[in-house]
Amino acid sequence: MSSARAPHSDPVPARGERERSVAGERSSNALLDIATLDAGYGEMQVLRGVSLVVRPAEIVAMVGGNGAGKTTLLRAISRLIPSRGTIRFDGRPLPTTADDVFAVGLVQVPEGRQLFDRMSVEENLRMGAYRRRDASEIAGDLDRMYGIFPRLADRRRQLAGSMSGGEQQMCAMARALMARPRLMMVDEMSLGLAPVIVDLLLETMTRIRAEGVTVLLVEQDVHAALSVADRGYVMETGEIVREGTARGLESDPEVQRAYLGDVTGGD
Ligand code: ATP
Secondary structure: OOOOOOOOOOOOOOHHHHHHOOOOOOOOOOOEEEEEEEEEEOOEEEEEEEEEEEOOOOEEEEEOOOOOOHHHHHHHHOOOOOEEEEEEEOOEEOOOOHHHHHHOOEEEEOOOOOOOOOOEHHHHHHHHOOOOOOHHHHHHHHHHHHHHOHHHHHOOOOEHHHOOHHHHHHHHHHHHHOOOOOEEEEEOOOOOOOHHHHHHHHHHHHHHHHOOOEEEEEEOOHHHHHHHOOEEEEEEOOEEEEEEEHHHHHOOHHHHHHHOOOOOOOO
């Protein structure tokens, strides 16, 4: 299977042009627009010419097996590792440092959650808002998080490290949302969680989107990710090998054979 998207040809607009452009008038309506991205670790190249777009208010799934390069992609987007290629966010070149990427509203929920285990749920959520100075709005957002994740409301004083895996995942997502991101990238949300909890988290994902947050969902659980996504991409050994609507990918015989446990769809 070959790379699914032609090389990006959208040039960086000249300064004056960029300043004149306002929402809705940009050349691309993508919130995140990645073209021909290469990245890896030292001598080892992992990502090879990855191109993808995420449009405002979409849920986009990036699926693929263990070691395909999905986490590496998120690290490259978050500027935690160096990359080659172009990444544009909201019509502009993405900043080049992790702090600045966070500041423009692109926030990652890392694999394994990485909570502050010895801090309470509420302290973790407040850490998500550490760059914000609007105390009254932060208080309002805490209430909003407890509305989205009622289980966290019951556990707001509990140490994050003492909660179940599903509750910790909710806490990690709520912490990310406290930064008021425009794009939330979630890495392996379902890993190690019971199906009933995964379903609950997927439902929550649609609610988060309804509140105006765009989501890039990176998942090994292809069925779970496609069940909630609008569109998806399939990554294999660092390359995008398929892209399409979530329904289209779910019914693609190759995707079914490789990822959805279809043993009947023979040659
Ligand atoms: P998983 O869901 O298992 O994490 P993935 O699709 O997210 O899979 P990556 O974690 O991006 O895959 O790994 C892609 C490749 O990069 C693998 O071969 C992995 O061994 C390698 N890799 C990942 N992290 C590092 C690192 N810090 N240093 C060197 N190689 C790494």
